[in-house]
Amino acid sequence: MERNEQDAGLLSKAIESINTVSSTLMQYYQTLEDRVKVLTEEVDQKKQLLDSILDSIDVGVVFFDSEGIIRLLNDAAESLLGIDSGTLIGGTSLHAMINSEMVIPETGQPFHALISSSQVRGADGKDIGRVLIFKDITRLKKLEAENERNRRLSEMGELVMKIAHEIRNPLGSMELFANLLANDLKGTEQVDYARRISNSVRSLVNTLDNMLRFSGEIKPKMEYLCINDVVRDTCDEFREILAAGGIRIDIFDMEKLRLYLDRGLISQALINMLLNAVQAMPEGGRISINIDRGRDPDAIRISIRDSGMGMDEDARARLFEPFFSTKDRGTGLGMSITLAIVKAHRGTIEVDSVPGKGTEFIISLPLEKRADMRTNGGI
Secondary structure (H helix, E strand, O other), X not given: OHHHHHHHHHHHHHHHHHHHHHHHHHHHHHHHHHHHHHHHHHHHHHXXXXXXXXXXXXXEEEEEEOOOOEEEEOHHHHHHHOOOHHHOOOOOOOOEEEOOOEEEEOOOOOEEEEEEEEEEEOOOOOEEEEEEEEEEOHHHHHHHHHHHHHHHHHHHHHHHHHHHHHHHHHHHHHHHHHHHHHXXXXXXOOHHHHHHHHHHHHHXXXXXXXXXXXXXXXXXXXXXXXXHHHHHHHHHHHHHHHHHOOEEEEEEEOOOOEEEEXXXXXXXXXXXXXXXXXXXXOOXXXXXXXXXXXXXXXXXXXXXXXXXXXXXXXXXXXXXXOOOOOOOOOOOOHHHHHHHHHHHOOOEEEEEEOOOOOEEEEEEEEOOOOHHHHHOOOO
């Protein structure tokens, strides 16, 4: 009996000890479980942060594991490759050709890229995979190509300007001698030939002037002049060539108006508009020029209207763009130079044109007489 009681006491103590150990183990397990939960949340947060960072950059990132299987692909890589990550993750191919500077997707557009590939090592220093990084630099390549093209155009422009300067001098002599010859041939049938030579040379000189103006800054040399005289003198140079083309030119001015301007530049602007009008009237027509104060008492207005073919909306919108022309011949610089000259005089120019009903240019120039207008610095 005593033996049984001893055995029962020992069993009770053993059970009590087991319960204590079990309780302790349960506490450790709960603590471990809580710790694992915290660590898991930290890992998830870090993974979400890494995913957010990778998806926020404009650089494509692809991770291959040690077996060459794609395990990670960010949004930029999806977009650049033009493919959904679900079709790539778990596979071994990006469905794109990649060389030293180009990425050529099977779907989507090829693009120039900066490409980098490197091994990824774990905490123990062993390779766990490879990461491929690529960035679209197509726009940068286009800018580089454009800069190179602009550099070559600049060099060509400098050469053209040198040639233009060399050509302009003998053309000036030709124009002078043609005018002298015309004076000597007055009253003869040959005088018309001399005048045609003079007018053609004058047109060439104007083209060269436009090219030279386009290559540099326009700086007016202001003088206090009568705009009526400048307009009439310029038109007189072209009356004969206009008449030969069946074009009549009329000037209407009610009063003499004086202002600060550069005679040569304003004359060139007028010539450009006259030539534009002549080209618009291949069968002949009429040019009307009005000089008045218009609606603004502090400005004078020069209106040049022709009876030519007119322009559509697209041509009007692009009229003052450099190198734009609706003609097969010409540099396309005349009207852009005209606009630059008017702006250099602090003026404005408007155009009103309807297909089949002619074109009207309206130039407004300020009537300022302040001293600073004499040294106005161009555009």
